[in-house]
Amino acid sequence: MFTVFRGGRSGAWRVTRFAPVKGASLSPTPALSVVHSLTIALPIMPSPTSWRLAGVASHLRYAERAEKKQLDASPAEIGRPEATYAxxxxxxxxxxWWELTQEERxxxxxxKSHHIASSLKYxxxxxxxLYHSRDLGEPFDFLTWFEYAPAHADEFEELVRTLRATEEWRYVEREVDIRMERE
Ligand code: HEM
Known part of the structure; x- marks a missing residue:
């Protein structure tokens, strides 16, 4: 199953901020839709100013048993009604990065970067x-998606700031930050 994000004029999510963080941006769009699809080719793009990105939810690569246990202990489902920010x-x-071995990564x-250890508290x-895109020949390697209630917006900013200051992020060569809101 593919997950396809489409930036365009319509969609369940209204874009509130569209910021290139590193490298080339995407064209800013007023809305974003998320579609789960059996084919990567859909949906068809209605206008030249829109874009689509696809990924697949996949297995864990780096988390170890104890970390997986901690992650599973605080399940946070996508689609919670109070999570109107994304x-x-x-x-x-x-x-x-990709030339490193799995162990080095x-x-x-x-x-070194404590990605899991310092994010668990959120x-x-x-x-x-997390959606993996690299093996699909997509322009990005990962599509990361987050949902939270407006009350946690400051915590999300802190989380993103913390991660961007890590050694892991020195290997990030392109990043776009799109924030949204829904009714
Ligand atoms: C991967 C946890 C926030 C970007 C991961 C993985 C975990 C994780 C468990 C997968 C490790 C594996 O494959 O075994 C968390 C937690 C977060 C959080 C608990 C806080 C709620 C973020 C944020 C970003 C981000 C805010 C982006 C700004 C990524 C990326 C990967 C990843 C790009 C893939 C890394 C790779 O495979 O090279 N994260 N994360 N994460 N996360 Fe996070």
């Missing part, structure tokens, strides 16, 4: 879903 942050890492991701306030 963020889509597409990320591409550099060739240098784990070392940077967790032992659960379950921030619901998250």
């Amino acid at each position: 963020a889509l942050i597409p990320i591409k890492k550099s060739a240098a 784990r070392q940077i991701f967790e032992d 659960l379950p306030a921030i619901a998250r879903q």
Whole structure:
């Protein structure tokens, strides 16, 4: 199953902020829709100013048993009614990252950057879903999606700031930060 994000004129999410963080941006759109689809080719693009990005929810690569246990202990579902804020942050890492071995990447991701250890405290306030895109030949390697209630907006900013200051983020060569709101 593919998850397709489409930026355009319509969609369940109204875009409130559209910020290029690093590298080339995407064209800002007023709305965003999320579609789960059996085919990557859909939906058809209605206008030249819109864009689509696809990814697949996949298995864990780096988390170890104890971390998985901690993650599972604070389940935060996507689609909670109170979570009216969302963020889509597409990320591409550099060739240098992908040339590392799995063990070397784990070392940077967790032992040095504490990606999981320092993010766990934001659960379950921030619901998250990671989509992998790299093997689909997409422009980004990852599509990261977050949903939270307006009351947790400051915490989300803090989380994003913390991660962007890590060694892991030195390998990020393209990142766009799209924030949304729904009724
Ligand atoms: C991957 C946890 C917030 C970007 C992951 C993984 C976990 C995780 C468990 C997967 C590790 C694996 O494959 O075994 C969390 C938690 C967060 C959080 C608990 C807070 C609620 C964020 C934020 C961003 C982000 C805010 C973006 C700004 C990523 C990326 C990956 C990832 C790009 C893929 C890394 C790779 O495979 O190279 N995160 N994360 N995460 N996360 Fe987070």
